[in-house]
Amino acid sequence: MTRRDGHPGRDRKAVQHPPEPGHESVPGSTTPPRVVVVGAGIAGLAAATCLAERGVEVRLLEREPHLGGRVGGWRTELADGSTASMNRGFHAFFRQYYNLRALLRRADPHLTGLVSLPDYPLVHSRGYQDTFAGLPRTPPWNALAFVARSPTFGWQDVTRLGKRAALPLAQVSVPEIYEQLDHLDAASFLDRIRFPEAAKHLAFEVFSRSFFADPSHLSAAELATMFHIYFLGSNEGLLFDVASDCFPSALWQPLRRYLQRLGTRVSTATTVRSVRPGDRRRFSVRLDGGEDVDADACVLATDPGGLRRLVAGSPELGDARWRSRVAGLPSAPAFLVSRLWLDRPVRAQRPGFMGTSGFGPLDNISVLERYEHSAAQWAHARGGSVVELHAYALPGSPTVAELRPRMLAELHRLYPETAGATIVDERHELRADCPLFPPDGFDDRPHITTPDPNVVLAGDLVRIDLPVALMERAATTGMQAANALLSNWGTRGHALWSVPDRGRFPVLRQLSAPAPSR
Known part of the structure; x- marks a missing residue:
C-alpha cells in the first residue's frame, strides 16, 4: 500500500x-x-x-x-501431455521490499500479481517448531511476543545472551554494521552472543541460507542487517506475499x-x-x-x-x-530446485511454505496449489499436488542423481502421504549463479x-x-x-x-556505539 x-x-x-x-x-x-x-x-x-x-x-x-x-519462469510439457509452469524457485515478497513493489506497481498498480501467505512454519528435525503468524509487527513488541511463545527461544535464553555482544543485532546501522561485524562469520557471531542452539537452527540458519550460504561462510554483518530488515528495524512484519501465478x-x-x-x-x-x-x-x-x-x-x-x-x-x-x-x-555454492507433480494431493493442513532444518539437504517445501493459480488448475484437473523442494548451499560438486533420493526421503519423512504418490513428472534446476x-x-x-x-x-x-x-x-x-x-x-x-537505516531505539544506539579512542 x-x-x-x-x-x-x-x-x-x-x-x-x-x-x-x-x-x-x-x-x-x-x-x-x-x-x-x-x-x-x-x-x-x-x-x-x-x-x-x-x-x-x-x-x-x-x-x-x-x-x-533468478525469479524467472517458463512453461513446460509434462509426461501426461499437460502443460504446466516451472519457476527458478520460491521467492518471498516481503512488505518492506518498497522499491521492488514500486517497480511491480508500474504495470500492476494494485499488486494483483501477489497474494499473501498466512504463515510459514519453521520446523527442526528434533521437533522444534516456530511460527510468525499473529505476532505484533512493531519492534520491540514483535520480539517480545516471539520470545513469549517460542519453544526454541525462551526468557531464560534472553538472560543468557551476551548482552553487549548482542547489541549490534538490535541496533544495526548501515554501512557501519559492516565495520563492526564483517570480519566475523554468522555462525561464530551467534556462538559469541550465546544464541540458543535450537533458535539458531530455526530462525537464523534458515534465514542465512536464503543467501544460499552456510552460516559459517556468511558475513555476520549480512546476518545482522537481515535481522534488522525483517525483524527489529521494521514494523512491516515477517509475513510475506508470493506470486499468485x-x-x-x-x-x-x-x-x-x-x-x-x-x-x-x-x-x-x-x-x-x-x-x-x-x-x-x-x-x-x-x-x-x-x-x-x-x-x-x-x-x-x-x-x-x-x-x-x-x-x-x-x-x-x-x-x-x-x-x-x-x-x-x-559465487555462492550450488542450490537445487525440484518441482514434483504428484498424482494425489498432500493433506489439506500442509502450509503453502515450510522452512526446514536438520532434514538432510532439504531447506524448505512449497505446496504450490495453495497460492499459484496455474498449479491449482493442474492439481484440480488431475486430483494431485504440485510440490517444490529446495536445497541451498550444497557442498562439493552436487548432482541431481545424488540429491534426488535424499530429497524425496525427507519429503516422505515430513509429509508421509507423499510416499505412496506417483510422480507424474518432475523438473530439477541445479544452479550456482548467486553471489x-x-x-x-x-x-x-x-x-x-x-x-x-x-x-x-x-x-x-x-x-x-x-x-x-x-x-x-x-x-x-x-x-x-x-x-x-x-x-x-x-x-x-x-x-x-x-527500512530505517539505523536502529529504532536511541538508548540502545548509545550502548552499542564503539567506545571513543583515547
Whole structure:
C-alpha cells in the first residue's frame, strides 16, 4: 500500500532517499541517449524502467529465453501431455521490499500479481517448531511476543545472551554494521552472543541460507542487517506475499508490456560477449552471432559469473583495480530446485511454505496449489499436488542423481502421504549463479559506479550502503544505477525507500556505539 503521506507501507519510520534534482526527462534533442542494459533480472528490469520513464532509449538484453533472472519462469510439457509452469524457485515478497513493489506497481498498480501467505512454519528435525503468524509487527513488541511463545527461544535464553555482544543485532546501522561485524562469520557471531542452539537452527540458519550460504561462510554483518530488515528495524512484519501465478504471468509479462509502451526494445535468448569502444557512439556492445549494438552508456546487471565473463571479454572496460575486483567476485555454492507433480494431493493442513532444518539437504517445501493459480488448475484437473523442494548451499560438486533420493526421503519423512504418490513428472534446476557474501568481503564488493561514469553495475552482488537484501537489493541497485546515469544527463532520478537505516531505539544506539579512542 502507499499511504496518503507518501510512505510506501505502514512504517512511518521508513526512510526516503531522494534523488539529485534535475530535468523531468532527458534534455530535449533529436537523439536521446541510448543505454544498453545487460541482464533482465530484477536489477536490469528496474534500471531499464527508471531510464525509459525519463525518456532514455533503452535496449534490454537477456541471455535466458525469459525475464526475471533468478525469479524467472517458463512453461513446460509434462509426461501426461499437460502443460504446466516451472519457476527458478520460491521467492518471498516481503512488505518492506518498497522499491521492488514500486517497480511491480508500474504495470500492476494494485499488486494483483501477489497474494499473501498466512504463515510459514519453521520446523527442526528434533521437533522444534516456530511460527510468525499473529505476532505484533512493531519492534520491540514483535520480539517480545516471539520470545513469549517460542519453544526454541525462551526468557531464560534472553538472560543468557551476551548482552553487549548482542547489541549490534538490535541496533544495526548501515554501512557501519559492516565495520563492526564483517570480519566475523554468522555462525561464530551467534556462538559469541550465546544464541540458543535450537533458535539458531530455526530462525537464523534458515534465514542465512536464503543467501544460499552456510552460516559459517556468511558475513555476520549480512546476518545482522537481515535481522534488522525483517525483524527489529521494521514494523512491516515477517509475513510475506508470493506470486499468485507463475512468475512470467504474475510479474514479468505485465512489466514487459509496460516497458515496450515506453519504447524499450527487449531481447531474450541474447548473449552479450563484450563491451568495447564504439565508432558512432561511446560503446559497441557485441552480441553472440556478431551483431553490434551502439550505446552511449551501459548497465551491467548480470549474475557474478556473467559479470566476470563479460568484463574478461571487454579489456577496455574499467581500470586494473576495478577489473581485479570483478574477477575476484565469489559465487555462492550450488542450490537445487525440484518441482514434483504428484498424482494425489498432500493433506489439506500442509502450509503453502515450510522452512526446514536438520532434514538432510532439504531447506524448505512449497505446496504450490495453495497460492499459484496455474498449479491449482493442474492439481484440480488431475486430483494431485504440485510440490517444490529446495536445497541451498550444497557442498562439493552436487548432482541431481545424488540429491534426488535424499530429497524425496525427507519429503516422505515430513509429509508421509507423499510416499505412496506417483510422480507424474518432475523438473530439477541445479544452479550456482548467486553471489556470496563471505566475512571480510564487504570492502571488495564492486560499487554501482565504475571508473567509467557511463558504465554502472546493478544486482544483488553490488555494494549499496542501504539496509536492503536479496530481491530488494537487486531492485534498489537497479534504480540507483539508473539514477547515476540520469545524473550525468542533468535529469532527475527516482526516489528510493528503505527500512530505517539505523536502529529504532536511541538508548540502545548509545550502548552499542564503539567506545571513543583515547
